[in-house]
Amino acid sequence: MAAFLILRLDGPMQAWGTHTFEDYRPANLFPTRSGLLGLIGGCLGLDRRDTDSLNALAESITFTVRADQPTSESSKEPSHIKRVQKLTDFHTVLNARKVDGSVNKNPVVSRREYLFDASFTVAVGTRDDALFGLDRIGAALRRPYFTPTLGRRSCPIARPLLEQDLPIEAENALAALAEVEPGGGVIYAEDSERGQMMRIRDVPMYGRVRQFGTRQLRRHRLDKAATGDER
Numbered sequence: 001m002a003a004f005l006i007l008r009l010d011g012p013m014q015a016w017g018t019h020t021f022e023d024y025r026p027a028n029l030f031p032t033r034s035g036l037l038g039l040i041g042g043c044l045g046l047d048r049r050d051t052d053s054l055n056a057l058a059e060s061i062t063f064t065v066r067a068d069q070p071t072s073e074s075s076k077e078p079s080h081i082k083r084v085q086k087l088t089d090f091h092t093v094l095n096a097r098k099v100d101g102s103v104n105k106n107p108v109v110s111r112r113e114y115l116f117d118a119s120f121t122v123a124v125g126t127r128d129d130a131l132f133g134l135d136r137i138g139a140a141l142r143r144p145y146f147t148p149t150l151g152r153r154s155c156p157i158a159r160p161l162l163e164q165d166l167p168i169e170a171e172n173a174l175a176a177l178a179e180v181e182p183g184g185g186v187i188y189a190e191d192s193e194r195g196q197m198m199r200i201r202d203v204p205m206y207g208r209v210r211q212f213g214t215r216q217l218r219r220h221r222l223d224k225a226a227t228g229d230e231r
Contacts, residue, residue, distance in 0.1 A: 004176040005134050006163035007122040007141070014115045015151035019201065027086060027113035027151070030065050030188050031120055032202035034212060035151050037061075040124075040137060043161075045145030051206040058204065060130035061137070064123040064173035066222070067186040084118045114155070121163070121180055123173040125191075134167050174222075188217050195220030 009031060016035045018028040028035075037058055046053050067084075091110040095103050126134055141148075141161045149155050163180055170176035173189065187195065195218040203213035 001169050001171060002125060002173075003134055003167040003169055004173055005124040005138055005141070005167050006176065006180055007124060007161050008159060008163050009118075009120040009122065009150055009157070009161070011150045011155055011158040012116065013150070013155045014118050014120075015113065015155050016115075017151060023108065023110050025110065025112045027115055028200075028202070029086075029115070030067050030186075031063075031122065031151070032200070033063060033190075033215065034202045034204040036063050036122065037204060039148055039150075039161075040140070042146040043140040043144035043148055044132075044137070045140070054204070054206045056131040058206075060126055060132040062125045062127060062173070062190050064125070064177065064190065064192070065188040066121045066123075066177050067188075068119045068121055068182055068184075085116045086113055087116060088113050112152075114152075121177060121185070123168075123176045125173055138162065138165065138167070178222075184222050186219065186221050188219055190215070190217060192218040192220075194218060 014027070014031075016028040016030065016032045018026050018032065020026070037054075040061070041054060041057055044057070046057065048054075089112050091112065093108040093110060096108040098104050124134070124137065126132075142165070144161075148157055148161060150157060168176045168179055170179065173191065174187065177187070189195070198217050198219050199214055200217060201212050201214045203215050205211040205213050
């Protein structure tokens with residue numbers, strides 16, 4: 001048996017950034033590893049320049065994400081029930097700074113994507129010899145040092161991050177998520193042998209230059225709420 005903290009990421013807007021092109025900043029369809037590490041690191045009060053602590057946190061924990069779907073009872077709700085949408089916000093920035101520190105005399109146009117009405121459940125586990133344990137992380141999530149947001153500062157949380165104070169004891173992360181409503185959704189798992197393989201470049205490489213590495217995930221759909229099936 002293993003222990004897992006259960007995070008609930010719920011808010012009117014979320015924005016888990018992926019490959020950016022400066023003036024165009026897309027949002028990933030599920031929370032990225034870099035975004036989740038940033039969320040927990042901010043709650044712990046870790047400084048961005050403290051690369052040793054940031055690396056230690058990254059090497060300590062694993063994430064299994066579930067993009068939640070409605071429960072079977074929600075089929076009785078009206079047909080206009082809100083669904084997850086991805087929308088783009090248009091920005092015009094005046095007096096933006098250039099790389100050399102000078103002021104840009106021309107307006108800078110920026111487009112940023114956001115997820116609306118999204119909800120995610122995350123099982124946070126620890127690796128062997130973790131320097132950051134679940135007790136320490138759980139305490140920080142209950143009383144965060146920095147205000148937690150869902151990817152960007154403009155995306156506040158709508159409820160406490162922790163589903164419950166104590167970790168869930170389960171055989172694995174999928175079993176832990178199965179204990180939390182709603183039972184179904186799309187699973188993105190780091191440590192799994194089932195589902196479709198996918199690659200994503202969202203592993204932070206802490207240093208003077210902001211860079212990211214690539215990892216592999218397994219994606220599959222869990223329809224337990226409706227049928228009890230997994231695909």
